[in-house]
Amino acid sequence: MSIYENLNPQQKEAVCQTEGPLLILAGAGSGKTRVLTHRIAYLIEEKGVNPWNIMAITFTNKAAQEMKERVDQIVGFGSESVWVTTFHSTCVRILRRYIDRIGFDNRFTIYDADDQKSLMKDICKRLQIDTKLYKERALLAQISHAKDQLVSPEEFELNSQGDYSKMRVAEVYKEYQTQLRRNNALDFDDLIMKTVELFQSCPEVLESYQERFRYIMVDEYQDTNLAQFQFVSLLASKYQNLCVVGDDDQSIYKFRGANIENILGFERVFSNTKVIRLEQNYRSTKNILQAANEVIQNNAQRKPKTLWTDNEEGNKVHFRHFLSGFEEAEYVVGDIAQKHREGICSYRDCAVLYRTNAQSRLFEEKFLMANIPYRLVGGVNFYARKEIKDLLSYLKTVDNAKDDLAVRRIINIPKRGIGATTLLRVQEYATEQDISFYDALKEAEKIPKLGRAAVKIQPFVTMIQSLRSEQRSFSVSELLDDVIERTGYVQDLIAEDTDESRARIENIDELITKATTYDKESENPTLGGFLEEVALVADIDTVDPNQDHVLLMTLHSAKGLEFSQVYLAGMEDGIFPSYMTIGSEDPGDMEEERRLCYVGITRAMKDLTMTSVQQRMIRGQAQYNKVSRFIYELPREVVDMGHKIEKKEIKTEVPRNNTYAQMREAFRAKAFQPRQFEVKKADKLSYEVGDTVRHVKFGVGIVKNIVEGGKDYEVTVDFDQVGVKKMFASFAKLKKI
Ligand code: ATP
Ligand code: MG
Numbered sequence: 133m134s135i136y137e138n139l140n141p142q143q144k145e146a147v148c149q150t151e152g153p154l155l156i157l158a159g160a161g162s163g164k165t166r167v168l169t170h171r172i173a174y175l176i177e178e179k180g181v182n183p184w185n186i187m188a189i190t191f192t193n194k195a196a197q198e199m200k201e202r203v204d205q206i207v208g209f210g211s212e213s214v215w216v217t218t219f220h221s222t223c224v225r226i227l228r229r230y231i232d233r234i235g236f237d238n239r240f241t242i243y244d245a246d247d248q249k250s251l252m253k254d255i256c257k258r259l260q261i262d263t264k265l266y267k268e269r270a271l272l273a274q275i276s277h278a279k280d281q282l283v284s285p286e287e288f289e290l291n292s293q294g295d296y297s298k299m300r301v302a303e304v305y306k307e308y309q310t311q312l313r314r315n316n317a318l319d320f321d322d323l324i325m326k327t328v329e330l331f332q333s334c335p336e337v338l339e340s341y342q343e344r345f346r347y348i349m350v351d352e353y354q355d356t357n358l359a360q361f362q363f364v365s366l367l368a369s370k371y372q373n374l375c376v377v378g379d380d381d382q383s384i385y386k387f388r389g390a391n392i393e394n395i396l397g398f399e400r401v402f403s404n405t406k407v408i409r410l411e412q413n414y415r416s417t418k419n420i421l422q423a424a425n426e427v428i429q430n431n432a433q434r435k436p437k438t439l440w441t442d443n444e445e446g447n448k449v450h451f452r453h454f455l456s457g458f459e460e461a462e463y464v465v466g467d468i469a470q471k472h473r474e475g476i477c478s479y480r481d482c483a484v485l486y487r488t489n490a491q492s493r494l495f496e497e498k499f500l501m502a503n504i505p506y507r508l509v510g511g512v513n514f515y516a517r518k519e520i521k522d523l524l525s526y527l528k529t530v531d532n533a534k535d536d537l538a539v540r541r542i543i544n545i546p547k548r549g550i551g552a553t554t555l556l557r558v559q560e561y562a563t564e565q566d567i568s569f570y571d572a573l574k575e576a577e578k579i580p581k582l583g584r585a586a587v588k589i590q591p592f593v594t595m596i597q598s599l600r601s602e603q604r605s606f607s608v609s610e611l612l613d614d615v616i617e618r619t620g621y622v623q624d625l626i627a628e629d630t631d632e633s634r635a636r637i638e639n640i641d642e643l644i645t646k647a648t649t650y651d652k653e654s655e656n657p658t659l660g661g662f663l664e665e666v667a668l669v670a671d672i673d674t675v676d677p678n679q680d681h682v683l684l685m686t687l688h689s690a691k692g693l694e695f696s697q698v699y700l701a702g703m704e705d706g707i708f709p710s711y712m713t714i715g716s717e718d719p720g721d722m723e724e725e726r727r728l729c730y731v732g733i734t735r736a737m738k739d740l741t742m743t744s745v746q747q748r749m750i751r752g753q754a755q756y757n758k759v760s761r762f763i764y765e766l767p768r769e770v771v772d773m774g775h776k777i778e779k780k781e782i783k784t785e786v787p788r789n790n791t792y793a794q795m796r797e798a799f800r801a802k803a804f805q806p807r808q809f810e811v812k813k814a815d816k817l818s819y820e821v822g823d824t825v826r827h828v829k830f831g832v833g834i835v836k837n838i839v840e841g842g843k844d845y846e847v848t849v850d851f852d853q854v855g856v857k858k859m860f861a862s863f864a865k866l867k868k869i
Contacts, residue, residue: 140163143166146375153375157395159381160381160424160730165199168377170206184215186348186349188216189350219323226341230334233334242323244667259307280357280359281359289303315534315537324359341367342367350377351692352378353398354379356394381730384728386724412440413441422767448772454744455746457745460701462498465495479681480677480683485732506683510671520643522542524538528663536570548588549588557585611659612644647662650665697736698736703742703744705758708762726762745757818868825849833852835849836850845860845861847860
């Protein structure tokens with residue numbers, strides 16, 4: 133068969149080994165994902181397996197889509213019946229069918245991070261939790277972690293005995309679950325945990341899925357947590373045809389409960405596991421691969437492996453050091469513009485990767501200025517925007533009026549003059565009667581203390597009831613249109629007529645497009661199905677590969693992807709590795725950060741550029757960081773340092789063939805002395821405290837304070853538009869007016 137001839141012998145072996153547990157453990161770019169695709173094709177074509185009996189789990193919906201398309205190209209039939217999805221989507225589908233067996237309503241809502249936060253706020257108030265001591269986010273993280281480990285509120289409580297602060301968390305966890313249940317909602321972690329619970333308590337359900345999914349494959353297996361592992365183990369326990377592929381060096385989700393033990397201990401759990409290693413990298417040039425190999429070798433906890441490649445040597449890894457984040461962004465954007473001009477690459481071949489979302493802003497500004505199309509992955513997710521959440525909350529209320537959070541979000545949108553006291557009374561009544569918030573609204577006239585406020589509630593209830601009755605005969609997009617019309621949502625925005633309101637209308641148009649596409653393309657469109665699809669889209673899923681734009685994203689979102697031109701920005705100690713990691717007592721944390729660096733480096737096919745800056749503004753404060761320790765771990769001979777440093781300092785003074793440690797020391801000492809010549813002290817300022825000045829970006833403001841430092845002045849200005857900012861005189865270039 134010709135298609136299998138494009139595989140190397142190990143890959144071929146992995147494709148043909150269809151029976152029994154199989155662990156493919158291999159480094160980045162060695163064709164793991166490609167093997168999975170071919171394996172599905174092989175099962176269908178060569179083994180005559182019914183596509184219906186195959187399940188493949190990917191990390192994102194986008195990856196699932198790609199895998200389906202690739203299988204489609206290979207076999208040309210049946211691929212649509214292969215179940216290729218993420219863990220979350222898989223579990224939702226199972227739960228929609230069977231969750232009533234464990235006492236939930238099948239029409240549950242899925243809560244996103246925002247919903248979870250609102251719910252947690254309520255709970256903290258109700259339980260009188262001191263949110264200075266127990267941050268809402270930290271509480272949610274602890275609950276999430278417990279769920280990843282399949283720890284129920286009851287077990288959590290048992291484990292917390294004697295520890296006051298943990299007992300408090302246990303109390304919150306319990307209440308959180310109670311409230312989710314009242315709202316008939318599940319959070320993301322519940323999706324997995326409840327499915328495991330379902331399998332464990334209903335053997336007949338488990339068996340029906342075991343029969344169905346006789347061949348199971350999991351991509352990016354190194355990032356599964358205990359709950360996910362339990363889920364696949366249960367499914368595969370009957371036929372044992374489980375193939376997982378992963379790379380322990382790319383495990384980067386420990387903070388989300390990913391358990392590297394799952395990969396290291398696979399052979400223990402599944403006896404008779406066959407292990408196949410792939411060692412040839414097809415993605416990157418020799419130089420990039422060598423950089424990746426050497427960096428990761430600094431980790432002690434890993435299964436040793438070496439990757440090699442037949443690809444060309446390629447360019448060296450570029451490292452550039454700048455004075456400020458502005459310069460860094462300017463360089464990266466300029467470099468992309470130039471490569472594009474010279475026809476070296478399209479915009480879509482370029483990706484800028486960074487450690488934290490906040491780093492994207494400077495790049496965005498420069499891309500805008502340079503008129504280069506870009507797409508930000510992450511940041512404010514489309515579905516987290518106010519107008520989108522408002523309208524979706526209407527649809528959620530129509531679909532499942534038990535979702536108190538959705539109902540409360542929209543009860544006063546548009547303004548209906550229903551006050552906080554009224555809402556409180558309705559809530560009290562709901563709690564007393566043990567009914568949902570919406571059901572309480574329906575009985576408003578029975579709530580004694582409500583008085584005339586009940587009249588204001590009536591039209592809202594009538595509207596929802598009538599939308600609900602339309603649900604049967606209307607498509608999702610028609611329903612959405614109707615919500616928009618009845619609420620006057622867009623009319624209000626038109627009346628507002630600001631840049632912001634126009635942007636909101638555009639977003640709403642986008643939502644309508646989405647609903648229309650859903651109506652057209654799904655086999656059996658329902659409102660519930662639409663809301664589910666929307667709840668599960670990760671941001672990366674919305675990237676359209678046909679659009680020619682540069683992608684900006686965090687290193688975490690870049691997993692599994694590849695780009696010809698990769699920029700790793702913010703290579704500074706304190707940014708990457710992060711302060712948290714540097715300060716951590718657990719050496720495992722630094723190893724995780726280093727794996728993230730390895731993931732970043734190995735995204736690059738042809739060119740890799742790493743950048744760092746001397747001074748960076750973080751939350752309005754200047755921060756001076758050293759060049760990242762990961763840069764010193766790069767093998768000297770594959771790095772090009774930019775002309776100045778390379779000629780004068782490195783080539784002559786770092787002896788060749790030195791030991792690694794000596795080389796690193798020399799590198800550290802010589803290469804990164806601050807470039808003094810660039811920080812010129814502004815010897816005399818043309819303005820003083822009290823003067824009105826203009827800044828190119830922030831506009832007009834009044835100088836509040838000037839502090840003289842060693843090399844520069846730190847100037848505090850109160851701007852009309854953006855408030856108080858501290859800045860260095862030599863960068864700020866303020867003009868007195
Ligand atoms: P990661 O660890 O980053 O997820 P991976 O191991 O899944 O990487 P793939 O994405 O499957 O690797 O493959 C990397 C690149 O190498 C892809 O462009 C793929 O098409 C190519 N590739 C893989 N195997 C071969 C092969 N035998 N011949 C030619 N190209 C290959
Ligand atoms: Mg892959």
